[in-house]
Amino acid sequence: MESVVIVGFGAAGLACAEALRQAGWAGRLTILSAETEPPYDRPPLSKQYLSGEWDARKLLLAGEKRIDALGADIRWGRSAVAVDTAARVVVDDAGETHPYDGLVIAVGVQPVRIPGTDVPGMHVLRTREDADGLREALAADDGLLVVGGGFLGLEVAAGARELGKDVTVVEPLPLPLGTKLPEQVARRLVALHRAHGVEVLAGVGLSSVALDDGRLSGVVLDDGREVPARTALMAVGARPRLAWLDGSGLVVEDGIVCDDHCRAASRVWAAGDVARWQHRGLGRSIRLEHRMNATEQGRYVARDVLGLEDGPFVPTPFFWTDHFGVRVQSAGDPEPPVAAAFAEGDEGADSFLLEYRDDGRLLAGIGWNAPRSLVAVRRELSGVPA
Amino acid sequence: MRVRIDPDKCIASGACVLAQPKVFAQDEDGIVWLLKDVPDADEEAATVEAMHACPAMVIEIDEA
Numbered sequence: 001m002e003s004v005v006i007v008g009f010g011a012a013g014l015a016c017a018e019a020l021r022q023a024g025w026a027g028r029l030t031i032l033s034a035e036t037e038p039p040y041d042r043p044p045l046s047k048q049y050l051s052g053e054w055d056a057r058k059l060l061l062a063g064e065k066r067i068d069a070l071g072a073d074i075r076w077g078r079s080a081v082a083v084d085t086a087a088r089v090v091v092d093d094a095g096e097t098h099p100y101d102g103l104v105i106a107v108g109v110q111p112v113r114i115p116g117t118d119v120p121g122m123h124v125l126r127t128r129e130d131a132d133g134l135r136e137a138l139a140a141d142d143g144l145l146v147v148g149g150g151f152l153g154l155e156v157a158a159g160a161r162e163l164g165k166d167v168t169v170v171e172p173l174p175l176p177l178g179t180k181l182p183e184q185v186a187r188r189l190v191a192l193h194r195a196h197g198v199e200v201l202a203g204v205g206l207s208s209v210a211l212d213d214g215r216l217s218g219v220v221l222d223d224g225r226e227v228p229a230r231t232a233l234m235a236v237g238a239r240p241r242l243a244w245l246d247g248s249g250l251v252v253e254d255g256i257v258c259d260d261h262c263r264a265a266s267r268v269w270a271a272g273d274v275a276r277w278q279h280r281g282l283g284r285s286i287r288l289e290h291r292m293n294a295t296e297q298g299r300y301v302a303r304d305v306l307g308l309e310d311g312p313f314v315p316t317p318f319f320w321t322d323h324f325g326v327r328v329q330s331a332g333d334p335e336p337p338v339a340a341a342f343a344e345g346d347e348g349a350d351s352f353l354l355e356y357r358d359d360g361r362l363l364a365g366i367g368w369n370a371p372r373s374l375v376a377v378r379r380e381l382s383g384v385p386a
Numbered sequence: 387m388r389v390r391i392d393p394d395k396c397i398a399s400g401a402c403v404l405a406q407p408k409v410f411a412q413d414e415d416g417i418v419w420l421l422k423d424v425p426d427a428d429e430e431a432a433t434v435e436a437m438h439a440c441p442a443m444v445i446e447i448d449e450a
Contacts, residue, residue: 018438041443043397058395061443292399292441299438318441320397327398327416371416375400382404 002027004305005090005098007080008106009033011041011291012272014061015298016104017070023306029072030098032090034107035127036077038067043291045131046155047322051163052135056128080107083248085265102267102305105256106298109238109273109289114147117209121216123233125152137231142166145219145229147206149176151321153235154189157198158323167198168227170219172205182340182354184347185328185366196324201227238289240274255287260312262301269305271297281314282333290319316381329374332356332364332381340366344373353377387430388448389423397442405436410445418444 004020006013009031017031033039040059048054067074078092083103090098111124123134134156138144144160146153149171161167173179177186193200201221210218210226218228242252250264251257255276258264262277270277272294276287296315303309320329336356343365345352351369355362355377365377389409398416402409409425409432410418425433437445 015438022434022438043442292401295439295441318399320399322397329398371398371400372412372414374398375403375412375416378400378404 001025001101001306003030003100004028004102004104005030005032005100006104006106007032007090008108008272008274009035009039009074010106010108010272011039011061011294012106012108012298013104014039015295016106016271016302017072018062018066019299019302020306021070023303023308025306026071027101029070030100031070031072031074032078032080032092032098033074033076034079037128038062038064040128041291042126045128046125046152047159049128049131050135050138050156050159059128079244080105081244083245083250083268085249085268088267100267103269104298104301104305105264105268105270105274106272106294107241107244107274109240111234112237112239113234114206114236117147117206117234119209119211119216120214121230121232122209123231125156125233125235126238134231134233138163138165141231143168143229143231145170145227145232146235147219147232148235148237149173149190149200149202150180150235150237151177153233154193154323155321156233156235157193158196161193161196161198162324168229169193169198169200170204170206170221170227171200171202174203176200176202181328181330182366184340184342184354185368188347188368189323189326189328192324192326201225238273240287242274257285260314261304261309262297262313263304269301271301277313279314280312286317286334288317288319288334290317292318316378318378326369327371328366328368329371330364330366331374331378332362334364336363338363344370387425387433389420389425389433390446390448391418391420391444392446393417393419393444395442395444399441401439401441402436402445405439406432409433410436 039061082091143166146169149169205222207220207222256270258277260278273289300313318331340354343353343355353373356364367374396418
């Protein structure tokens with residue numbers, strides 16, 4: 001393996017690059033970074049960065065020293081536009097070609113925009129630049145409308161409420177996050193938001209946007225209601241960046257389809273939000289948009305590129321989300337086929353733990369302000385003795 | 387080797403404690419604290435693993 005090209009320089013790309021060098025590999029490393037600044041952490045964008053508690057420096061995933069230590073040829077502001085897996089070259093948007101012995105694709109996801117809603121005043125949140133735009137708009141407005149009551153939408157709603165803004169959330173599901181969290185947690189979370197003064201309109205979707213002088217003045221909901229808003233966030237999910245892979249021969253289906261070693265084709269791997277791989281432990285293919293997975297998968301792929309991995313990639317999925325000082329954490333199968341039951345506390349408690357068990361075997365655990373219980377859950381899930 | 391942490395950034399994942407329980411511990415809120423800031427020689431490899439495993443980049447290591 002003389003040369004490796006990593007496409008994408010977020011958490012997964014950085015973790016992969018560092019792990020290649022940590023393993024002692026001294027080959028030629030090229031990194032295409034679509035953004036023009038060093039990699040930064042995204043979860044705080046909807047939390048401490050949006051609130052102004054943290055500055056941009058604190059977001060950085062690695063300081064200048066650690067980036068330099070990669071000994072990589074980093075092409076800033078370059079996106080890949082094509083890959084030829086037979087000739088083993090990647091073409092970037094400046095027309096330059098990058099030959100590889102090993103290719104790692106870690107291009108992540110991009111926010112979904114409902115067609116016809118991309119107007120001034122309607123924001124998305126994925127990059128630091130997006131966060132700056134939203135921060136600026138919030139500073140000049142008393143209110144925020146959030147379209148989509150998922151993790152991102154509700155985190156931003158909480159942050160904006162804490163800044164004293166009037167916040168409305170619109171979500172088509174009757175119970176926001178009801179498909180991503182056990183209903184006990186989803187209900188509690190919605191109640192928490194309402195108790196803090198967030199107006200949560202559930203079971204209703206967006207129909208159209210209203211404009212005044214070319215910029216957002218409000219939205220019309222599909223039940224006919226009108227909600228005025230000059231600042232809004234579109235938070236209806238994200239999709240893997242796949243369009244550039246058309247004609248590459250790689251299989252894409254809600255992500256780059258990989259085997260259980262995160263291999264998409266001969267000498268091609270995928271890592272992070274964009275990768276859909278066969279998880280042997282769960283017995284199905286999954287794709288995770290979780291911060292923890294970006295690091296774990298990036299590191300795993302580096303070792304597999306170098307031929308140092310014997311087994312498949314079988315991480316314990318883990319994610320967290322923060323709202324009004326409450327931390328929700330989940331570990332294990334993200335879609336367990338059994339019902340959750342309280343292992344500690346109950347739905348009204350300040351702290352509780354829900355477990356998913358199948359015939360006694362732990363599949364997943366989710367905690368409401370219960371971080372130490374979650375570590376025990378993770379220990380049991382990974383078979384590490386306490 | 388000297389370990390430094392920024393507990394401000396900690397998200398209480400416990401990844402460090404799983405990787406290296408001889409150096410890292412968690413308080414009642416799950417936030418990291420250091421049992422020691424200079425790991426023994428045989429504890430260094432797992433300490434480096436913990437640094438890389440942390441999803442919030444809380445841990446920094448100065449090689450002596």
